[in-house]
Amino acid sequence: MRHGEFRHSRLVQVYDAECVWGPDDDFFRAVVDETPAARVLDLGCGTGRLTVALAAAGHTVTGVDPAAASLAAARRRPSGDRVTWIEGTSALLPDRSFDVAVLTSHVAQFFVDDDEWARTLDDLQRTLVPGGRLVFDARDPADRRWERWNPVDSRRSIGLPDGGEVEAWTEVAGVRDGAVSFIHHYHFADGEALLSSATLRFRSEAQLRDSLAAAGFTVEAIHGGWHREPIGQGDGELLVIAHVGGLAPVS
Known part of the structure; x- marks a missing residue:
């Protein structure tokens, strides 16, 4: 079964039991909180662990995921009714509707094909306001x-x-x-x-930077760990913070 952790009801329960709140969630929440009362898109939200936490923190949050079983679990979470849940992909996103977009739990790596990744970044650039921020994690191939x-x-x-x-x-x-x-x-x-x-798909720092630039994003920072360590000195991650165009980030 492809992506069973997100599509099979029994494996969704296992995923939730194994993937509890951690330093990755702290990182994403801290970056989102830099934009007070933000309109937040969680693309590939899964079972909504971080999604509902962002809503409880006062943000207006939309969670988007193609897996119905994961979204069913997300809706059942406490405060799940505070989130707008959409079953689908980035192609459904409305224009200029979000201040911050996050892709967590290495969702960015599920876009294996370069064309699919480019289309997703184009959709994200389209749905963010000018200066809106994109935050995502990817494992460092090194x-x-x-x-x-x-x-x-x-x-x-x-x-x-x-x-x-x-x-x-x-x-x-x-x-x-x-x-x-x-x-x-x-x-x-x-x-x-x-x-x-x-x-x-494991993309290098250079490949990520090139794909973001092609989609109209400006990279603010790429960290190597959840405590914002330099690349190669953290958790084996590439934690990307970028914004739309050359404008200053939304604050």
């Missing part, structure tokens, strides 16, 4: 994170809200031209075993 995606290093037990546990691990299926394909394995206590496959 960190070679995929080399740790193997049945030994990635094996873990995930505790579920009902007290059960799921044994999980990841294995790489192929690496080619910056695209890494992999399979997540999930074994449930009742004997059910589920697989979820995906492919992520």
